[in-house]
Amino acid sequence: MKPFPTTIYVTRPLLPPLEAVTRRLAEVWSTQWLTNAGAQHDALEAAVRRYLDVRELSLFNNGTIALLCAIRALDLTGEVVTTPFTFPATPHVLSWSGITPVFADIDPLRLTLDAERVEERITPKTTGILAVHVYGVPCDVDALQNVASRHGLKVVYDAAHAFGAKLHGRGIGSFGDASMFSFHATKLFHTAEGGAIACADPTLRQRIDRLKNFGIADQETVNAVGLNGKMNELQAALGLAVLDCMAEELETRRRILSTYRRLLGGVPGISLMPEVDGAEGSGQYCVIRVNASEFGRSRDDLHSELKSYNVHARKYFYPLCSDYPMYRGMPSSDPSGLPVARKAVNEVLCLPLYGGLPMPAVEQICEIVVSQRCPA
Secondary structure, X not given: OOOOOOOEEOOOOOOOOHXXXXXXXXXXXXXXXXXXXXXXXXXXXXXXXXXXXXXXXXXXXXXXXXXXXXXXXXXXXXXXXXXXXXXXXHHHHHHHOOOEEXXXXXXXXXXXXXXXXXXXXXXXXXXXXXXXXXXXXXXXXXXXXHHHHHHOXXXXXXXXXXXXXXXXXXXXXXXXXXXXXXXXXXXXOOOOOOEEEEEOOHXXXXXXXXXXEOOEEEOOEEOOOOOEOOOOHHHHHHHHHHHHOHHHHHHHHHHHHHHHHHHHOOOOOXXXXXXXXXXXXOOOOEEEEEOHHHHOOOHHXXXXXXXXXXXXXXXXXXXXXXXXXXXXXXXXXXXXXXXXXXXXXXXXXXXXXXXXXXXXXXXXXXXXXXXXXXXX
């Protein structure tokens, strides 16, 4: 097989027709209202709230700022238990908030926080759990909530990968005390940069709204230490145009995912992420795990070989956050306490997935993967 003539990246942003974006930008120009909750912002906030099937939603300029505001709004302090198997933003928002992230091991199949391991990490200083719906696979929300309820803890979900995911017919953002969604350009739904916090409590939503606007209550009153997390009208206009394209994009991604499952599902040493009972996935990632002893080559070998064919897969999430210099000295980062995460981080590989990826390219990527197997 020959390498692809142009690079195939792990994802590409969903770009709506330029005229659709231009039409909405013309509306912004006509109002001369560029930020501070204009018409585009309010329309997108309502539309996304309906799409995600959540009670309350607050838009942000990015997901990290959104998560920071959720943590502050919920008064989390001391220690918060989280996962080492995630994007750096997850533990970083805790550290930025003066909170100690405490890493717990993950479920061997879902790769999300293991509730039993979480409970082992709880101390008198623990105030919350920050869990991640990794790759859009739902956490065991019932088990985590049971742990939280027993110990009087708040539950925050990093749902950056889980836009549109559902569990037992409910929007994934309806679980826990608050959920953050990322609208970065690499995500299925995006506003170039952006994010949101979903919750069920109107009072909490009001506090979040105030915190993202410098703590301003009215023109003469500032009653909280806030920051600037507002989404502007240009981001919102793009988001509304992207949202119009979501149904077609998601349908195409699901066909691609089905092809990956059909062509790779029976390959010894290759496994795909499980489909959780009662869950409707987000279509965000196609993730395989490479068992080196069965496949005959390591994940890193396969990653390098794909790159030689001009296919840029990604080792999400390598290395573990607990291996970062700022965290590796913490007791909870001890490798002996994170055996499942340490195994998974050396096996996972995200394959290209986006609506514009031609099906013949998907099939060729699968051929490359299969060709690299070296049975004993």
